[in-house]
Amino acid sequence: MDRAELVELLSPEGLRLLDSLPEWQAKTDIVAAVSDLRRQGHSPSLVAAVLTQSRLRAKARAKFGEFSTRMLFTEAGLEQATRLRVAALHAGRFARAGIRHVADLGCGIGGDSLALAAVDLEVTAAEADEVTATIAAFNLAPFEQARVLHTTAEEVHLGGIGGAWLDPARRVTSGGRTRRLSDAADYTPSLDFAFGLADRLAVGVKLGPGTDRGVIPVDAEAQWISVGGDVVELGVWFGAVARPGVRRAALVVGEQGADELTASADSEDAPVGPLGDYLYEPDGAVIRARLIGDLARAHGAWMLSDGIAYLTGDTAFQSPFAQGFRVIERLPADERQLRQALRARGIGTLEIKKRGIDIDPAVLRTKLKLQGAASGTLVMTREEGRHVALLVERLPRDAAH
Numbered sequence: 510m511d512r513a514e515l516v517e518l519l520s521p522e523g524l525r526l527l528d529s530l531p532e533w534q535a536k537t538d539i540v541a542a543v544s545d546l547r548r549q550g551h552s553p554s555l556v557a558a559v560l561t562q563s564r565l566r567a568k569a570r571a572k573f574g575e576f577s578t579r580m581l582f583t584e585a586g587l588e589q590a591t592r593l594r595v596a597a598l599h600a601g602r603f604a605r606a607g608i609r610h611v612a613d614l615g616c617g618i619g620g621d622s623l624a625l626a627a628v629d630l631e632v633t634a635a636e637a638d639e640v641t642a643t644i645a646a647f648n649l650a651p652f653e654q655a656r657v658l659h660t661t662a663e664e665v666h667l668g669g670i671g672g673a674w675l676d677p678a679r680r681v682t683s684g685g686r687t688r689r690l691s692d693a694a695d696y697t698p699s700l701d702f703a704f705g706l707a708d709r710l711a712v713g714v715k716l717g718p719g720t721d722r723g724v725i726p727v728d729a730e731a732q733w734i735s736v737g738g739d740v741v742e743l744g745v746w747f748g749a750v751a752r753p754g755v756r757r758a759a760l761v762v763g764e765q766g767a768d769e770l771t772a773s774a775d776s777e778d779a780p781v782g783p784l785g786d787y788l789y790e791p792d793g794a795v796i797r798a799r800l801i802g803d804l805a806r807a808h809g810a811w812m813l814s815d816g817i818a819y820l821t822g823d824t825a826f827q828s829p830f831a832q833g834f835r836v837i838e839r840l841p842a843d844e845r846q847l848r849q850a851l852r853a854r855g856i857g858t859l860e861i862k863k864r865g866i867d868i869d870p871a872v873l874r875t876k877l878k879l880q881g882a883a884s885g886t887l888v889m890t891r892e893e894g895r896h897v898a899l900l901v902e903r904l905p906r907d908a909a910h
Protein backbone atom coordinates (compact mmCIF):
# COMPACT_ATOMS: atom_id res chain seq x y z
CA MET A 510 0.00 0.00 0.00
CA ASP A 511 1.37 3.44 -0.91
CA ARG A 512 0.61 6.78 0.71
CA ALA A 513 -2.09 7.76 -1.80
CA GLU A 514 -3.97 4.47 -1.31
CA LEU A 515 -3.80 4.88 2.47
CA VAL A 516 -5.20 8.41 2.30
CA GLU A 517 -8.11 7.13 0.21
CA LEU A 518 -8.68 4.21 2.59
CA LEU A 519 -8.72 6.52 5.63
CA SER A 520 -11.32 8.81 4.08
CA PRO A 521 -14.87 8.60 5.51
CA GLU A 522 -15.96 6.87 2.31
CA GLY A 523 -13.12 4.36 2.50
CA LEU A 524 -13.67 3.41 6.13
CA ARG A 525 -17.45 3.15 5.68
CA LEU A 526 -16.98 0.92 2.67
CA LEU A 527 -14.48 -1.29 4.48
CA ASP A 528 -16.74 -1.73 7.49
CA SER A 529 -19.73 -2.51 5.24
CA LEU A 530 -18.05 -5.48 3.55
CA PRO A 531 -19.10 -9.00 4.56
CA GLU A 532 -16.51 -10.98 6.47
CA TRP A 533 -13.81 -12.27 4.15
CA GLN A 534 -13.95 -15.99 3.49
CA ALA A 535 -11.47 -18.31 1.81
CA LYS A 536 -14.10 -18.93 -0.86
CA THR A 537 -14.68 -15.21 -1.54
CA ASP A 538 -14.96 -14.59 -5.28
CA ILE A 539 -12.52 -11.71 -5.71
CA VAL A 540 -13.44 -11.00 -9.33
CA ALA A 541 -17.12 -10.76 -8.43
CA ALA A 542 -16.37 -8.58 -5.38
CA VAL A 543 -14.27 -6.18 -7.46
CA SER A 544 -16.93 -5.98 -10.17
CA ASP A 545 -19.68 -5.29 -7.64
CA LEU A 546 -17.76 -2.49 -5.90
CA ARG A 547 -16.76 -0.93 -9.23
CA ARG A 548 -20.41 -0.92 -10.34
CA GLN A 549 -21.18 1.03 -7.16
CA GLY A 550 -18.86 3.76 -8.46
CA HIS A 551 -15.82 3.22 -6.23
CA SER A 552 -12.38 3.85 -7.72
CA PRO A 553 -10.12 0.92 -8.63
CA SER A 554 -7.54 1.97 -6.03
CA LEU A 555 -10.12 2.17 -3.22
CA VAL A 556 -11.62 -1.18 -4.19
CA ALA A 557 -8.17 -2.79 -4.11
CA ALA A 558 -7.38 -1.18 -0.76
CA VAL A 559 -10.60 -2.19 1.02
CA LEU A 560 -10.56 -5.74 -0.30
CA THR A 561 -6.93 -6.13 0.80
CA GLN A 562 -7.83 -4.85 4.26
CA SER A 563 -10.85 -7.16 4.45
CA ARG A 564 -8.60 -10.13 3.67
CA LEU A 565 -5.97 -9.03 6.19
CA ARG A 566 -8.59 -8.50 8.91
CA ALA A 567 -9.77 -12.07 8.45
CA LYS A 568 -6.19 -13.32 8.57
CA ALA A 569 -5.49 -11.20 11.67
CA ARG A 570 -8.29 -12.78 13.68
CA ALA A 571 -5.92 -15.56 14.78
CA LYS A 572 -3.62 -12.96 16.36
CA PHE A 573 -5.99 -10.20 17.44
CA GLY A 574 -9.39 -11.83 17.85
CA GLU A 575 -12.31 -9.41 17.72
CA PHE A 576 -9.92 -6.43 17.79
CA SER A 577 -9.03 -7.26 14.18
CA THR A 578 -12.44 -6.06 12.97
CA ARG A 579 -11.56 -2.43 13.72
CA MET A 580 -7.84 -2.46 12.91
CA LEU A 581 -5.87 -1.79 9.75
CA PHE A 582 -2.85 -3.80 8.59
CA THR A 583 -0.02 -4.14 6.16
CA GLU A 584 0.98 -7.59 4.96
CA ALA A 585 4.46 -7.39 6.47
CA GLY A 586 3.20 -5.69 9.63
CA LEU A 587 0.67 -8.42 10.31
CA GLU A 588 3.25 -11.12 9.64
CA GLN A 589 5.62 -9.74 12.28
CA ALA A 590 2.97 -8.53 14.75
CA THR A 591 2.84 -10.14 18.17
CA ARG A 592 -0.27 -12.14 19.01
CA LEU A 593 -2.41 -10.03 21.34
CA ARG A 594 -2.39 -12.78 23.97
CA VAL A 595 1.41 -12.77 24.01
CA ALA A 596 1.61 -8.98 23.82
CA ALA A 597 -0.50 -8.86 26.99
CA LEU A 598 2.20 -10.94 28.72
CA HIS A 599 4.82 -8.43 27.59
CA ALA A 600 2.72 -5.54 28.88
CA GLY A 601 2.24 -7.32 32.19
CA ARG A 602 5.99 -7.40 32.77
CA PHE A 603 6.26 -3.63 32.48
CA ALA A 604 3.18 -3.06 34.63
CA ARG A 605 4.38 -5.39 37.41
CA ALA A 606 7.77 -3.67 37.39
CA GLY A 607 6.05 -0.39 38.17
CA ILE A 608 6.99 1.21 34.86
CA ARG A 609 4.35 3.71 33.79
CA HIS A 610 5.71 4.96 30.47
CA VAL A 611 7.03 2.60 27.77
CA ALA A 612 8.60 3.37 24.41
CA ASP A 613 7.66 0.90 21.67
CA LEU A 614 10.55 1.44 19.28
CA GLY A 615 9.72 0.04 15.87
CA CYS A 616 6.05 -0.47 16.71
CA GLY A 617 4.92 -1.78 13.32
CA ILE A 618 1.13 -1.78 13.17
CA GLY A 619 0.97 -1.22 16.93
CA GLY A 620 0.09 -4.64 18.35
CA ASP A 621 2.35 -4.45 21.41
CA SER A 622 1.51 -0.79 21.96
CA LEU A 623 -2.16 -1.73 22.00
CA ALA A 624 -1.52 -4.25 24.80
CA LEU A 625 0.59 -1.74 26.76
CA ALA A 626 -2.08 0.94 26.49
CA ALA A 627 -4.78 -1.55 27.46
CA VAL A 628 -3.19 -1.91 30.92
CA ASP A 629 -3.16 1.87 31.32
CA LEU A 630 0.50 2.45 30.54
CA GLU A 631 1.58 5.57 28.71
CA VAL A 632 3.02 4.61 25.34
CA THR A 633 5.31 6.43 22.98
CA ALA A 634 5.41 4.36 19.80
CA ALA A 635 7.81 4.99 16.94
CA GLU A 636 7.77 3.64 13.41
CA ALA A 637 10.10 4.66 10.58
CA ASP A 638 7.79 3.73 7.69
CA GLU A 639 5.21 6.47 7.08
CA VAL A 640 2.36 4.21 5.95
CA THR A 641 2.90 1.75 8.80
CA ALA A 642 3.15 4.58 11.34
CA THR A 643 -0.17 5.98 10.11
CA ILE A 644 -1.80 2.58 10.43
CA ALA A 645 -0.41 2.23 13.97
CA ALA A 646 -1.87 5.63 14.84
CA PHE A 647 -5.26 4.50 13.55
CA ASN A 648 -5.10 1.27 15.57
CA LEU A 649 -4.12 3.15 18.76
CA ALA A 650 -6.61 5.99 18.33
CA PRO A 651 -8.95 4.69 21.09
CA PHE A 652 -6.19 5.16 23.70
CA GLU A 653 -5.53 8.74 24.76
CA GLN A 654 -2.32 7.72 26.55
CA ALA A 655 -0.71 6.37 23.36
CA ARG A 656 1.00 8.45 20.70
CA VAL A 657 2.75 7.38 17.51
CA LEU A 658 5.79 9.12 16.07
CA HIS A 659 6.90 8.78 12.46
CA THR A 660 10.60 8.41 13.19
CA THR A 661 13.33 5.85 13.70
CA ALA A 662 13.88 4.10 17.01
CA GLU A 663 17.25 5.79 17.40
CA GLU A 664 15.76 9.29 17.15
CA VAL A 665 13.18 8.99 19.94
CA HIS A 666 13.84 11.17 22.98
CA LEU A 667 13.66 8.81 25.96
CA GLY A 668 13.70 11.35 28.78
CA GLY A 669 11.07 10.48 31.40
CA ILE A 670 10.45 7.03 29.87
CA GLY A 671 11.13 4.07 32.15
CA GLY A 672 11.03 1.13 29.78
CA ALA A 673 11.45 0.20 26.14
CA TRP A 674 10.07 -2.58 23.97
CA LEU A 675 11.69 -3.35 20.63
CA ASP A 676 10.67 -5.69 17.86
CA PRO A 677 13.49 -5.19 15.34
CA ALA A 678 12.46 -5.55 11.70
CA ARG A 679 13.59 -8.97 10.52
CA ARG A 680 12.20 -8.68 6.99
CA VAL A 681 12.82 -6.39 4.05
CA THR A 682 10.47 -5.66 1.17
CA SER A 683 11.83 -5.09 -2.30
CA GLY A 684 10.03 -5.19 -5.63
CA GLY A 685 6.79 -6.12 -3.90
CA ARG A 686 8.35 -9.18 -2.26
CA THR A 687 9.20 -9.63 1.40
CA ARG A 688 12.12 -11.77 2.55
CA ARG A 689 13.30 -12.73 6.00
CA LEU A 690 16.73 -11.53 7.14
CA SER A 691 18.99 -14.37 8.25
CA ASP A 692 21.70 -12.25 9.85
CA ALA A 693 20.79 -10.50 13.11
CA ALA A 694 23.35 -7.82 12.27
CA ASP A 695 20.97 -6.59 9.54
CA TYR A 696 17.97 -6.02 11.85
CA THR A 697 16.46 -2.55 12.20
CA PRO A 698 17.12 -1.17 14.76
CA SER A 699 20.33 -3.08 15.36
CA LEU A 700 20.71 -5.43 18.30
CA ASP A 701 23.62 -3.34 19.54
CA PHE A 702 21.23 -0.40 19.86
CA ALA A 703 18.42 -2.50 21.37
CA PHE A 704 20.57 -4.23 23.96
CA GLY A 705 22.49 -1.03 24.66
CA LEU A 706 19.32 0.65 25.94
CA ALA A 707 19.43 -1.74 28.90
CA ASP A 708 22.18 0.41 30.41
CA ARG A 709 19.52 2.99 31.30
CA LEU A 710 16.07 1.43 30.87
CA ALA A 711 14.11 -1.72 31.57
CA VAL A 712 14.14 -3.35 28.14
CA GLY A 713 12.40 -6.20 26.32
CA VAL A 714 13.42 -7.28 22.82
CA LYS A 715 11.41 -9.62 20.61
CA LEU A 716 13.44 -11.89 18.32
CA GLY A 717 12.67 -14.87 16.12
CA PRO A 718 12.68 -18.19 18.01
CA GLY A 719 15.50 -19.51 15.82
CA THR A 720 17.82 -16.59 16.56
CA ASP A 721 21.45 -17.61 17.06
CA ARG A 722 21.81 -18.06 20.81
CA GLY A 723 25.26 -16.51 20.59
CA VAL A 724 23.72 -13.04 20.30
CA ILE A 725 21.90 -13.33 23.66
CA PRO A 726 23.75 -11.29 26.32
CA VAL A 727 24.84 -13.37 29.31
CA ASP A 728 23.11 -11.04 31.77
CA ALA A 729 19.70 -11.20 30.06
CA GLU A 730 16.68 -13.42 30.61
CA ALA A 731 15.83 -15.38 27.45
CA GLN A 732 12.27 -16.66 27.22
CA TRP A 733 10.99 -18.78 24.33
CA ILE A 734 7.21 -18.78 23.91
CA SER A 735 5.08 -21.35 22.14
CA VAL A 736 1.39 -20.89 21.36
CA GLY A 737 -0.70 -23.90 20.46
CA GLY A 738 2.46 -25.94 19.85
CA ASP A 739 4.18 -23.36 17.60
CA VAL A 740 7.23 -21.52 18.94
CA VAL A 741 6.43 -17.91 18.07
CA GLU A 742 9.18 -15.81 19.61
CA LEU A 743 12.23 -15.34 21.78
CA GLY A 744 11.91 -12.53 24.30
CA VAL A 745 15.15 -11.09 25.72
CA TRP A 746 14.63 -9.13 28.94
CA PHE A 747 16.83 -6.74 30.93
CA GLY A 748 16.68 -4.77 34.14
CA ALA A 749 13.45 -4.51 36.11
CA VAL A 750 11.51 -6.59 33.57
CA ALA A 751 13.93 -9.54 33.84
CA ARG A 752 13.37 -11.98 36.69
CA PRO A 753 16.17 -12.45 39.22
CA GLY A 754 18.00 -15.74 38.76
CA VAL A 755 16.18 -16.65 35.54
CA ARG A 756 18.29 -16.87 32.40
CA ARG A 757 16.36 -19.53 30.46
CA ALA A 758 12.59 -19.92 30.27
CA ALA A 759 10.10 -21.88 28.18
CA LEU A 760 6.56 -20.52 28.29
CA VAL A 761 3.88 -22.77 26.82
CA VAL A 762 0.58 -21.02 26.09
CA GLY A 763 -2.46 -23.21 25.56
CA GLU A 764 -6.20 -22.78 25.34
CA GLN A 765 -6.65 -22.97 29.11
CA GLY A 766 -3.66 -20.97 30.30
CA ALA A 767 0.10 -20.81 30.37
CA ASP A 768 2.82 -22.95 32.01
CA GLU A 769 6.50 -22.22 32.32
CA LEU A 770 9.83 -23.92 32.94
CA THR A 771 12.62 -21.67 34.18
CA ALA A 772 16.28 -22.15 35.00
CA SER A 773 19.40 -20.15 35.75
CA ALA A 774 21.17 -21.64 32.71
CA ASP A 775 20.86 -24.27 29.98
CA SER A 776 20.13 -27.60 31.62
CA GLU A 777 22.40 -30.59 31.18
CA ASP A 778 20.87 -33.30 29.02
CA ALA A 779 19.63 -36.43 30.74
CA PRO A 780 21.54 -39.69 30.14
CA VAL A 781 20.79 -41.75 27.03
CA GLY A 782 19.08 -45.10 27.46
CA PRO A 783 17.05 -47.73 25.62
CA LEU A 784 13.45 -47.27 24.53
CA GLY A 785 10.95 -47.51 27.36
CA ASP A 786 7.22 -48.08 27.26
CA TYR A 787 6.56 -44.41 26.53
CA LEU A 788 8.00 -41.76 24.22
CA TYR A 789 7.81 -38.00 24.84
CA GLU A 790 8.20 -35.11 22.44
CA PRO A 791 9.09 -31.89 24.33
CA ASP A 792 7.40 -28.66 23.32
CA GLY A 793 9.47 -26.59 20.92
CA ALA A 794 9.93 -23.83 23.52
CA VAL A 795 11.50 -26.35 25.92
CA ILE A 796 13.82 -27.53 23.15
CA ARG A 797 14.83 -23.99 22.17
CA ALA A 798 15.45 -23.04 25.79
CA ARG A 799 17.57 -26.19 26.25
CA LEU A 800 15.60 -27.32 29.28
CA ILE A 801 14.98 -30.88 28.05
CA GLY A 802 17.22 -32.33 30.76
CA ASP A 803 15.25 -30.63 33.53
CA LEU A 804 11.99 -31.92 32.05
CA ALA A 805 13.40 -35.45 31.85
CA ARG A 806 14.67 -35.48 35.44
CA ALA A 807 11.37 -34.12 36.75
CA HIS A 808 9.58 -37.21 35.38
CA GLY A 809 12.19 -39.97 35.64
CA ALA A 810 12.72 -40.05 31.88
CA TRP A 811 15.89 -40.25 29.78
CA MET A 812 17.10 -39.32 26.30
CA LEU A 813 16.40 -41.80 23.52
CA SER A 814 19.54 -40.80 21.62
CA ASP A 815 22.24 -38.20 22.07
CA GLY A 816 21.37 -34.84 20.51
CA ILE A 817 17.79 -35.82 19.58
CA ALA A 818 14.90 -34.18 21.42
CA TYR A 819 12.90 -37.28 22.28
CA LEU A 820 12.57 -38.56 25.84
CA THR A 821 11.56 -42.04 26.87
CA GLY A 822 10.60 -43.81 30.07
CA ASP A 823 8.63 -46.67 31.59
CA THR A 824 6.08 -44.49 33.36
CA ALA A 825 3.28 -42.47 31.77
CA PHE A 826 3.06 -38.83 32.75
CA GLN A 827 1.13 -35.80 31.59
CA SER A 828 2.83 -32.47 31.14
CA PRO A 829 2.05 -29.21 29.34
CA PHE A 830 5.70 -29.29 28.26
CA ALA A 831 5.60 -32.53 26.27
CA GLN A 832 3.32 -34.70 24.17
CA GLY A 833 3.41 -38.30 25.32
CA PHE A 834 3.01 -41.47 23.26
CA ARG A 835 2.55 -45.08 24.30
CA VAL A 836 4.89 -47.30 22.31
CA ILE A 837 2.80 -50.02 20.68
CA GLU A 838 5.58 -51.85 18.87
CA ARG A 839 8.79 -51.56 16.92
CA LEU A 840 8.47 -51.90 13.16
CA PRO A 841 11.21 -52.52 10.58
CA ALA A 842 13.02 -49.35 9.58
CA ASP A 843 13.63 -50.73 6.07
CA GLU A 844 11.13 -49.13 3.69
CA ARG A 845 9.98 -52.33 1.97
CA GLN A 846 9.55 -54.23 5.24
CA LEU A 847 7.85 -51.24 6.83
CA ARG A 848 5.34 -51.10 3.98
CA GLN A 849 4.54 -54.77 4.47
CA ALA A 850 4.18 -54.34 8.25
CA LEU A 851 1.77 -51.43 7.92
CA ARG A 852 -0.27 -53.21 5.28
CA ALA A 853 -0.53 -56.29 7.52
CA ARG A 854 -1.97 -54.06 10.24
CA GLY A 855 -4.49 -52.43 7.86
CA ILE A 856 -3.15 -48.92 8.43
CA GLY A 857 -4.34 -46.65 5.65
CA THR A 858 -3.97 -43.29 7.41
CA LEU A 859 -0.58 -42.55 8.93
CA GLU A 860 0.89 -39.59 10.80
CA ILE A 861 4.67 -39.65 10.39
CA LYS A 862 6.93 -37.87 12.89
CA LYS A 863 10.69 -37.81 12.53
CA ARG A 864 13.79 -36.56 14.32
CA GLY A 865 17.43 -37.26 13.59
CA ILE A 866 16.72 -39.08 10.36
CA ASP A 867 16.81 -37.70 6.81
CA ILE A 868 13.40 -38.47 5.36
CA ASP A 869 10.54 -36.46 3.90
CA PRO A 870 7.37 -37.72 5.64
CA ALA A 871 5.18 -36.80 2.66
CA VAL A 872 7.42 -38.69 0.22
CA LEU A 873 7.69 -41.68 2.55
CA ARG A 874 3.92 -41.80 3.02
CA THR A 875 3.49 -42.04 -0.76
CA LYS A 876 6.09 -44.79 -1.06
CA LEU A 877 4.44 -46.84 1.69
CA LYS A 878 1.29 -47.22 -0.47
CA LEU A 879 -0.95 -47.33 2.58
CA GLN A 880 -4.10 -49.41 2.52
CA GLY A 881 -6.73 -50.14 5.14
CA ALA A 882 -9.27 -48.53 7.45
CA ALA A 883 -7.03 -48.18 10.50
CA SER A 884 -4.97 -45.11 11.41
CA GLY A 885 -1.73 -44.77 13.30
CA THR A 886 1.26 -42.64 14.24
CA LEU A 887 4.76 -43.62 13.17
CA VAL A 888 7.90 -42.15 14.73
CA MET A 889 11.09 -42.41 12.69
CA THR A 890 14.12 -41.55 14.80
CA ARG A 891 17.23 -42.97 16.48
CA GLU A 892 17.60 -45.09 19.58
CA GLU A 893 21.10 -44.86 21.03
CA GLY A 894 22.29 -43.85 17.55
CA ARG A 895 20.45 -46.56 15.56
CA HIS A 896 17.52 -45.97 13.20
CA VAL A 897 14.17 -47.11 14.60
CA ALA A 898 10.55 -47.04 13.42
CA LEU A 899 8.02 -46.95 16.25
CA LEU A 900 4.28 -47.39 16.04
CA VAL A 901 2.82 -45.26 18.84
CA GLU A 902 -0.44 -43.80 20.10
CA ARG A 903 -0.88 -40.39 21.63
CA LEU A 904 -1.52 -40.00 25.32
CA PRO A 905 -4.29 -37.55 26.26
CA ARG A 906 -3.10 -34.13 27.33
CA ASP A 907 -3.85 -32.91 30.85
CA ALA A 908 -7.27 -31.27 30.68
CA ALA A 909 -6.03 -28.59 33.07
CA HIS A 910 -3.71 -27.32 30.36
